[in-house]
Amino acid sequence: METLARKLYILTATSKFSVLISVIMTVLILSGCAQQQHSLEVIENRSGEFYGERNKNGYLFTQQSVAQNVFSATLNCDARQDFAAPLNYRVDKPILSSASTQAPRPIANIRARNALPLSPGDLIEVTMEYGEGFSGNYVLDNLGLLSLPIIDAIDASGLSPRELSERIELALIKSGIFRPAMATVHIKILHLAAIQIPVTGAVFKPGRVLINKTHANAEMDQRVVADGDYSNMRLLSEAIRGAHGVRPDAKIDQIILIRQGWQIEVDLTGILSGVPVHDYPLIAGDQVIVPSTGCFQSYLVRPSQITPKGFRVFMSNLIDSAQSNSSAAVGRYSTNLPYGTKLLQAAVSANCVGGKEWTNAPRKVMLASVNPITNETQVIERSIEQLMRHANRDDINPYVMPDDAIACYDSGVTNLRDVAKTIVDLLTPFTLLF
Incomplete structure (x- = not known):
């Protein structure tokens, strides 16, 4: 009887060990399959350029169906690198006004x-x-x-x-x-x-106030x-702001205003640079066309009277340290960003940056954006460490545009820890049988 019981015990232990080996093999196979089907797959981008990189050549595109030979050309943006940049003046130098209708008046006459x-x-x-x-x-x-x-x-x-x-x-x-x-x-x-x-001049935000x-x-x-009326809301700049502002590729020095079959070109560069500008009052029936240069102009990515003051993005922070967006404090105010925000600032707003350095520094952030020129959805992935060390490079730390999507992913160390924890949780019931 003792020999038979010993054989049954050995058989039972062997079968349990076989089941344990099967469970381990299954976990390894599933983890391998999960690793191959990574959620951040490489998406084919025909242009190879992310919307937001400076000093890139323009795209081949068309303006509706009429302007086929005016702006629809492959452009080189090197000459527009400092377009609409703030100007600097010195008090010991004469200041020449760019407004042709503004006649110079002696200072003595103004004071008199x-x-x-x-x-x-x-x-x-x-x-x-x-x-x-x-x-x-x-x-x-x-x-x-x-x-x-x-x-x-x-x-x-x-x-x-x-x-x-x-x-x-x-x-x-x-x-x-x-x-x-x-x-x-x-x-x-x-x-x-x-x-x-x-x-304009030595101020933090030059422009029109x-x-x-x-x-x-x-x-x-x-x-x-009273007789007469005045409105500071029926202006060309207000119509552009009502359309959520100009894009970074806008040609604001040749905005087209069409009225009763006639059209003129309006230069609104002064709204950003602080130079006097003629902001035309609008009437019913007017049409405003903002041409595109095909170039990303970084000096247009800041709040002004013709650009967005702020915008909303879609954020997801489901990393290990934050089990949900609520616990990660990703709410209404963190997803509303000022215009000109870059990816690193958005990642900080989404609470993707900080914490334990060894485990959190290798985290990754995903940015999904729609190129308004090509209408292509572009997805890029950057590590937090890469953003921190190369924050001044626009190709690594691009500007965030309205309605972009940002998601945080945990580091490889945290992923490996979770895989090991999952294996231990699966093996725990079998260890109780021995």
Whole structure:
């Protein structure tokens, strides 16, 4: 009986050992298959260039169906490397304005004025002792014109209230409505409107800024009853911003404005560089076309009045240290990034960077983006260590564009640890049988 029991024990142990070997072989086979089917497969990219790399040649593309020979060419972007870059000035050098309509005025004449010159949108009060039909409140329109009854509109932009009153008196006398002794006009400023001022030179964010965006008491009531109107939202730049801003490949020095069959080219470079620019007021029926250069211009990747101020990306952080996006603090505010954010900054926002150096430094981050020129979905993979050491290289640390997707992957050390832990979990029930 003892010999038979010993044989049964040896047979049982042998069968258990065989089952254990089978389980180990199955785990190894499954791990090998999982390793071959890596989630980050290499996607074929016809151009071989990621949207966001500087100093790359342009693509061959077409502008709708009409501009076949104007912009649809393979371009070299080397000449546009510093396009729309901030300008620098010195106080001991003469400053030449690029605005042809802006005549130079001696500084002494500017200081000698007794009042602030008028600008488009200002609310003024016109008073005439013998002209009740002309007295009232008026708003200077977008061109700075003052529209009075009967007579033609008067260009009031840049004039002081005293100069404007003299010009109105002269217009009334020339039209034969009043005699010189009866045409007495008084101008009173009720409210100064918000104005656009280009700022350039040694500032952190050169460009055009909106100042004096305040509302006086009962201003809206006065503007309703006043003659004339002004809007700082019916401008060419506002239409472009309403389309979520220009792309980094936009040709902003030749924006096409079409009105009633006529078209002009508008240079809006000054909005980014701080040079004076003519921002055209728009009317119903206008059409705006922003051509493309086919080149990625890094100086356009920053917040401005014609570029996005911020955008949203899709983030996923399901690495071992963060079991979910909630525990990784990947929420609403971390996925809303300012325009000009690069991949390393987005990875930090997704909490992919930091922690234990030996296990977390080899982590990888995936960026999926759609090239707006070729409409191809491009996927790149970068290690965190690579991003940290080569953050100044645009080919390794590219700009993040709106609606991009970012995902974090754990390091090989963590993956190996999880595989070993999985094998131990599978073997634990069998070890209890021995």
